[in-house]
Amino acid sequence: MRNRNQLKLRWERIKKPVTEFNGCYARITKVHQSGMSDDQKMDQAMQLYASEHNEKPFTLLHVWRILRHERKWVTYVKKLNKEKENGSSADTGHVVNVEEAPKKRPIGRDKAKEERKEKRKEPEAIVAIGEKLDKFMEATTKAEKIAQVQQNLADTKLEVAKEQTKSKMLDLYKELLCAPTSEFSEEAKAERSKALELMASAIFSKDN
Incomplete structure (x- = not known):
């Protein structure tokens, strides 16, 4: 663009x-x-x-x-x-008396070369500016792409970490859920139920 x-x-x-x-x-x-x-x-x-x-x-x-x-x-x-x-038309209508017109000495090769160089100077400057702008835009686009890739990698790492944490929590949840409670005191059973509830909320919530 x-x-x-x-x-x-x-x-x-x-x-x-x-x-x-x-x-x-x-x-x-x-x-x-x-x-x-x-x-x-x-x-x-x-x-x-x-x-x-x-x-x-x-x-x-x-x-x-x-x-x-x-x-x-x-x-x-x-x-x-x-x-x-x-x-x-203007050139055709302008009549010049050859005898009265002063003889113009032809310009030398170096002078002609210098005049051509001067005529090209402005267009070349415009071209140079355009090329610099194109390179700047290209570099900016590359920087934005690199930043996007880095962000995608960071997001991927975060998702992997979340999945790993969730997997470990699920294993712990299953272990705690299947653990025998016959020898638990009422207080221990209450703590177990509370822990299972919190873990279930974290593991099976819609957001996660």
Whole structure:
């Protein structure tokens, strides 16, 4: 089980790859609107995703299958597409005079590597927090299971001790019940009867 914050962190970790795969599937569906089965479209989308992610396969297909028909997800995807279209339009409408534009020197390999590292820093931090929370929850669950096992063992030992005590008391009860009383005094007989009554109450009570 995850609390609200853990779910939000989990969503931040999977939102980007699920969205990117959804885009791959949309492109495949748009190109092959007919003449191709759903399974074939899915295979093509998986291949397209892998080709755009250094041959890394898409592993959240079960999440995408759930999200694809959810109203909030559909609205979210439409919003992203609209923002993308608006961004493309803005880029197209902005005319730059090549002669007047200053020549921009291409960044070096080390600089590009540093920029990519900075971009990955925040998602990696979120992933790290999520992993720590998962490990904490796993450790907590294990501790609770160990405590439960220990409690069960303690309860079992207590039950065994009760049964052993009850068995010994029953043997003593039988011995006292069958003992000859002809030579007992009236006082001894009264004590015997009282002891038998107390023992019977302890041995045969409903609670025990």
